[in-house]
Amino acid sequence: MPSSLAARLLLAGVLTSVVCGASAPPSPPAPTGPKVVPWQPPLISSPAFESHPAFDPLTGDFYFVRSTPQFSGWRIWVSHPTPKGWSTPEVPAMAGDGVEADPWFTPDGRTMYFISNRSTDGVKRKDLDLWRIDREGDGSWGSAVRLPEPLNSTHTEWFPRPAPDGWLYFGSNRPGGRGGNDIWRGRQAADGRWTVENLGDAINTPGDEFEPLPSPDGSRLVIMASDGLYESHRTATGWSPKQKLGYGVNDEGMEGGAVFSPSGRSLLFARDTGRTLSGEFFLLKDPADTSWPSDGRPAAK
Secondary structure: OOOOHHHOOOOOOOOOOOOOOOOOOOOOOOOOOOOOOEEOOOOOOOOOOOEEEEEEEOOOEEEEEOOOOOOOOEEEEEEEEEEOEEEEOEOOOOOOOOOOOEEHHHHHHOEEEEEEOOOOOOOEEOEEEEEEEEEOOOEEOOOEEEEOOOOOOOOOOOEEEEEOOOOOEEEEEEOOOOEEEEEEEEEEEOOOEEEEEEEOOOOOOOOOOEEEEEEEOOOOEEEEEOOOEEEEEOOOOEEOOOOOOOOOOOOOOOEEEEOOOOOOOOOEEEEEEEOOOOOEEEEEEEOOOOOOOOOOOOOOO
């Protein structure tokens, strides 16, 4: 049986058998696989490069990264749900003074992780680091906090994503890996100290692996590499060797910045098509996710 994320999405059909000498029943419709379709909400989709989507579980707000068509000058933007759909995006109040990207919310919506080179102690950092920001009691954002070493380093860190297994997964081009950028993970001990490890040869290559995305149940890991999106599965001995996602996910351009639906069945990601809308969102959707992603209209109460 197919085991990849894409193969499990939307796979449906009826198995038929033909007994020798017996008449065969009418052939059922051929099973169809999932299709990747553009997701282009008005006001959000633009000639700029939109990527790295994240949905706020508490407010329903939509956070994403907008950059130049050449994928530089990253900034986090937010759009709010309204009766007419998503509002005109704006820079959120938690924004800093540097390049920022890769927003991600904990399932309870109390914490957002992201990367930034914003100033610390009045000094603007040269490399991108992992940050988190927590909500205050009234729901507003508190002060952003740079995560400690060895999670951060003097090199670049990407895409912080906590997983149900207690590890914080991220990418980095720090020394000690298999290539230019690798996937790493860190775990905090009871005394507050962090341990960091490389995910090894099943995930990393001499090439570049930038972004790790654990599934909501922790059983799968989607990896953005320099040549597309891959998937790995949790086994009794660790993560399985990664394999490229199919069903048109990697058909053209550069793919990355993916997010799972809460069910883990669907995947929203960005693709650089090289056309007028240089970087846009694309959706690999399971029909069971009927209300995801939102169209920006508040759900009826």
